[in-house]
Amino acid sequence: MPEPRATPAPVTLEEVARVAGVSRATVSRVVNGVSTVDEELRELVTRAIVATGYTPNRAARSLVTRRAGAIGLVLPDEGRMLGDPYFGRVVSGVMDVTQPLGVQLVLTSAGTGTHQQVVSDLRQGRLDGVILIHTHAADPLPKLLIDNNLPVVLAARPVRPTPITYVDVNQLAGATLAAHHLADRGCYRVATITGPVSTTAAQDRLKGFRTTMADRGYPDVVAVEADFTHEGGATAMEELLVKCPDVDGVFIASDLMAHGALPVLRKHGLHVPDDVAVVGFDDSSPALACDPPLTTVRQPVEDMAAEMARLLLGRIERPDRPVSAVVFEPTLVVRQSA
Amino acid sequence: MPEPRATPAPVTLEEVARVAGVSRATVSRVVNGVSTVDEELRELVTRAIVATGYTPNRAARSLVTRRAGAIGLVLPDEGRMLGDPYFGRVVSGVMDVTQPLGVQLVLTSAGTGTHQQVVSDLRQGRLDGVILIHTHAADPLPKLLIDNNLPVVLAARPVRPTPITYVDVNQLAGATLAAHHLADRGCYRVATITGPVSTTAAQDRLKGFRTTMADRGYPDVVAVEADFTHEGGATAMEELLVKCPDVDGVFIASDLMAHGALPVLRKHGLHVPDDVAVVGFDDSSPALACDPPLTTVRQPVEDMAAEMARLLLGRIERPDRPVSAVVFEPTLVVRQSA
DNA sequence: ATGAAAGCGCTAACAG
DNA sequence: CTGTTAGCGCTTTCAT
Numbered sequence: 001m002p003e004p005r006a007t008p009a010p011v012t013l014e015e016v017a018r019v020a021g022v023s024r025a026t027v028s029r030v031v032n033g034v035s036t037v038d039e040e041l042r043e044l045v046t047r048a049i050v051a052t053g054y055t056p057n058r059a060a061r062s063l064v065t066r067r068a069g070a071i072g073l074v075l076p077d078e079g080r081m082l083g084d085p086y087f088g089r090v091v092s093g094v095m096d097v098t099q100p101l102g103v104q105l106v107l108t109s110a111g112t113g114t115h116q117q118v119v120s121d122l123r124q125g126r127l128d129g130v131i132l133i134h135t136h137a138a139d140p141l142p143k144l145l146i147d148n149n150l151p152v153v154l155a156a157r158p159v160r161p162t163p164i165t166y167v168d169v170n171q172l173a174g175a176t177l178a179a180h181h182l183a184d185r186g187c188y189r190v191a192t193i194t195g196p197v198s199t200t201a202a203q204d205r206l207k208g209f210r211t212t213m214a215d216r217g218y219p220d221v222v223a224v225e226a227d228f229t230h231e232g233g234a235t236a237m238e239e240l241l242v243k244c245p246d247v248d249g250v251f252i253a254s255d256l257m258a259h260g261a262l263p264v265l266r267k268h269g270l271h272v273p274d275d276v277a278v279v280g281f282d283d284s285s286p287a288l289a290c291d292p293p294l295t296t297v298r299q300p301v302e303d304m305a306a307e308m309a310r311l312l313l314g315r316i317e318r319p320d321r322p323v324s325a326v327v328f329e330p331t332l333v334v335r336q337s338a
Numbered sequence: 339m340p341e342p343r344a345t346p347a348p349v350t351l352e353e354v355a356r357v358a359g360v361s362r363a364t365v366s367r368v369v370n371g372v373s374t375v376d377e378e379l380r381e382l383v384t385r386a387i388v389a390t391g392y393t394p395n396r397a398a399r400s401l402v403t404r405r406a407g408a409i410g411l412v413l414p415d416e417g418r419m420l421g422d423p424y425f426g427r428v429v430s431g432v433m434d435v436t437q438p439l440g441v442q443l444v445l446t447s448a449g450t451g452t453h454q455q456v457v458s459d460l461r462q463g464r465l466d467g468v469i470l471i472h473t474h475a476a477d478p479l480p481k482l483l484i485d486n487n488l489p490v491v492l493a494a495r496p497v498r499p500t501p502i503t504y505v506d507v508n509q510l511a512g513a514t515l516a517a518h519h520l521a522d523r524g525c526y527r528v529a530t531i532t533g534p535v536s537t538t539a540a541q542d543r544l545k546g547f548r549t550t551m552a553d554r555g556y557p558d559v560v561a562v563e564a565d566f567t568h569e570g571g572a573t574a575m576e577e578l579l580v581k582c583p584d585v586d587g588v589f590i591a592s593d594l595m596a597h598g599a600l601p602v603l604r605k606h607g608l609h610v611p612d613d614v615a616v617v618g619f620d621d622s623s624p625a626l627a628c629d630p631p632l633t634t635v636r637q638p639v640e641d642m643a644a645e646m647a648r649l650l651l652g653r654i655e656r657p658d659r660p661v662s663a664v665v666f667e668p669t670l671v672v673r674q675s676a
Numbered sequence: 677a678t679g680a681a682a683g684c685g686c687t688a689a690c691a692g
Numbered sequence: 693c694t695g696t697t698a699g700c701g702c703t704t705t706c707a708t
Contacts, residue, residue, distance in 0.1 A: 399703075
C-alpha cells in the first residue's frame with residue numbers, strides 16, 4: 001500500500017557511508033573538503049552523496065564544532081531604524097559577504113529584555129557573533145558582550161574608548177567637507193540640524209562642522225537637534241527658521257532629515273539653493289528623491305557593512321585576533337541643493 | 339595563578355544536575371516546564387540553574403527535537419526590496435511575533451543559486467520554515483518548497499492556483515477604492531501606473547482599477563508599467579504624460595512610485611490635485627513625504643506580516659494543518675493629492 | 677514522580 | 693590514507 005506521503009526519512013552520513021562502502025569518517029572528510037582523501041574514494045563518496053541526496057545536519061555539526069554558522073544583526077530598539085534606507089544598505093552589505101559563505105544572518109532588535117536574549121543566543125551557541133547597529137551612549141549591551149568575551153563589531157565608534165572592534169566613516173572629515181562647501185559658496189549665516197547627540201555619529205558631525213566653520217570665520221553656528229527621521233527633519237527646520245531667520249546655508253546630518261526639511265523651506269518661500277543652500281549626509285536614496293537633488297556627504301554604507309561582516313567573521317575564526325577599527329573616508333557628492 | 343581570561347566553560351545540564359543533586363532528566367523536565375515534577379525538586383533545580391548560570395545548548399536540543407527555532411524571510415533577488423519601506427514594515431511585523439517566542443528570524447535573499455541554499459537550509463534543519471516575499475511568476479521556489487513538503491507562507495496570492503498558505507490584501511478592493519475616489523472627484527481622463535505585471539499584486543491592482551473604472555463609465559484607462567521603485571515611478575509618469583497629455587487623475591500602484599512621479603508633474607507645470615489628482619497604494623512613509631501628502635490605499639503591512647509569521651509557526655507546529663489564505667481589507671486614506 | 681540509558685548526526689582524536 | 697571510537701548536550705522512552 002502507498003505510504004501516506006510523509007516527510008522522507010532524512011539521509012545521514014551513516015547511510016552515505018553504507019552506499020559508498022566506506023566509513024562515516026571518510027564521508028565526513030569528503031563533505032568537509034579535507035584534502036587527505038584518496039581521489040578514487042572521494043569520487044565514490046561524491047557519487048553516493050548525490051545518489052542519496054544527502055544534506056548534512058547542522059545541529060549535529062554545531063554540537064561538536066561549537067559553531068552556529070550564524071551571526072546576528074542587532075538593531076536599536078526604537079524601531080526607527082527599520083524605516084531608514086540605511087537599514088537596507090547595511091543588510092545588503094552584510095549579506096554580500098555572509099550569503100556566499102553560507103553564514104546565516106539573524107535579525108534582532110535590541111531593547112529592554114532583548115539584551116538578555118542576545119547574550120543568551122550567543123551563549124547558547126545560536127549565534128557566533130553580532131554586529132551592533134547604532135547603539136546609543138547609555139546602551140549596556142556592548143559592555144555586556146565584551147565582558148563576556150563574545151565576538152562583536154560596532155557600526156560606529158563607541159561612546160567611551162573601549163577595546164572593541166568597530167567600523168565607521170570619518171565623521172569629522174565628512175562634516176568638514178560639508179562645511180567647506182558651504183563656506184566656499186559664500187554663505188553668510190550657516191546652521192546645522194544634528195542627529196540625536198547621544199550617538200557618536202551625531203556628535204562627531206556636529207563637532208566637525210563647528211570646528212571647520214570656526215576656522216573659516218563662522219564662530220557661531222546654530223544647531224538644532226533632531227532624531228534622524230524624515231519628520232524630525234521637518235520639525236527641526238521649522239525650529240531653525242525661527243531661531244535663525246537669516247540662515248542661508250545648512251548642514252543636515254542625514255539625507256532622510258534633509259528630505260523632510262526641504263519642503264519646509266519651500267513652504268516658507270525659500271528657494272534651494274539660491275536662498276538657502278543645503279548639504280546632507282549619507283547619500284542614500286532620499287538624496288535623489290529630494291527636489292532639488294541633494295548635495296550630500298557620501299558614506300559607503302554597503303562597503304562598511306561588508307567590512308563589519310568580514311571583521312566579525314575573522315574574530316569568530318580567531319578570537320585572539322586583536323580588536324581593530326576601520327574608518328572609511330567620506331566624499332562630497334555635489335548635486336543641486338548646494 | 340590567575341587563569342588566562344578564557345571563555346568560561348559552558349554550563350551543561352549535567353552540572354546543574356550535580357549541583358541540584360538530581361538526574362539530568364529532571365533538570366531537563368524543569369527547563370522544559372514539564373508539569374509532572376515535584377514542586378520541591380523544581381524549586382531546587384531552579385535555584386541550581388540560577389546559581390550556575392545555565393543556558394541550554396540549542397544545537398543539542400535541535401539535534402534531538404529536530405527543530406531549529408528559526409524561520410527564514412526570503413527576499414526577491416532584485417535587491418530593490420531592500421530600498422523599499424515595505425521591507426522594514428514586513429520585518430517589523432514578523433519580529434513582533436517571533437521575538438517574544440524566541441524564534442530567530444533569518445534573512446535570505448533569493449536569486450539564482452540561493453534557491454538551493456534555501457531548500458538546503460530547510461532540509462538541514464537550520465530553518466523550520468520560510469516566508470516568501472513577492473516572488474514573481476517565474477520563480478520556481480514556491481513549487482520547489484511545496485513539493486518538498488516544507489512549511490512555507492507566501493506574502494501574496496500565488497500566480498497559479500496552488501495549495502499553499504498565503505496572506506494578501508484584497509488588491510481588487512483596494513484598486514476599486516482608488517477608482518471610485520477618482521471617479522467621484524469627477525475626473526475626466528484617468529490613467530494608472532502599475533507595478534511589474536509579473537506579480538499578482540500589480541495584476542490585481544490594474545484589473546480592479548480598470549474594471550471599476552469601466553463600470554463608472556471610463557472604458558479606456560491608459561496604463562504604464564513600472565517597477566515599484568521611486569525612479570521607475572518618475573520615468574513612468576513622463577511616459578504617461580506623453581501618451582495621455584490630458585490626464586487629470588492617476589492611480590499609482592505604490593507610494594514609492596507616486597513619490598517619484600509627483601515632482602515630474604510639478605516639473606510639467608501641473609498642479610496636484612487641481613490639474614491632476616493622484617492616488618497611491620500602501621500608505622507607507624513616502625506617502626507622508628509627498629508634497630502634497632498622498633491620498634492612498636492603505637494596506638496593513640505590519641499586521642499582514644505578523645499574520646504570516648503566525649500561520650507559518652502554526653504550520654510548523656502541526657504540518658498536517660490545512661493550507662489557508664488570509665486576506666486583509668484595505669482602506670482609503672484621504673489626504674491632499676486627490 | 678524520578679532515574680538510567682539510549683541515542684539524535686556529526687567531528688575529531690587516535691590507531692593502524 | 694582510512695577506520696574505530698568516543699563523545700558534543702540534550703530529550704525521551706522505559707523501568708522503577
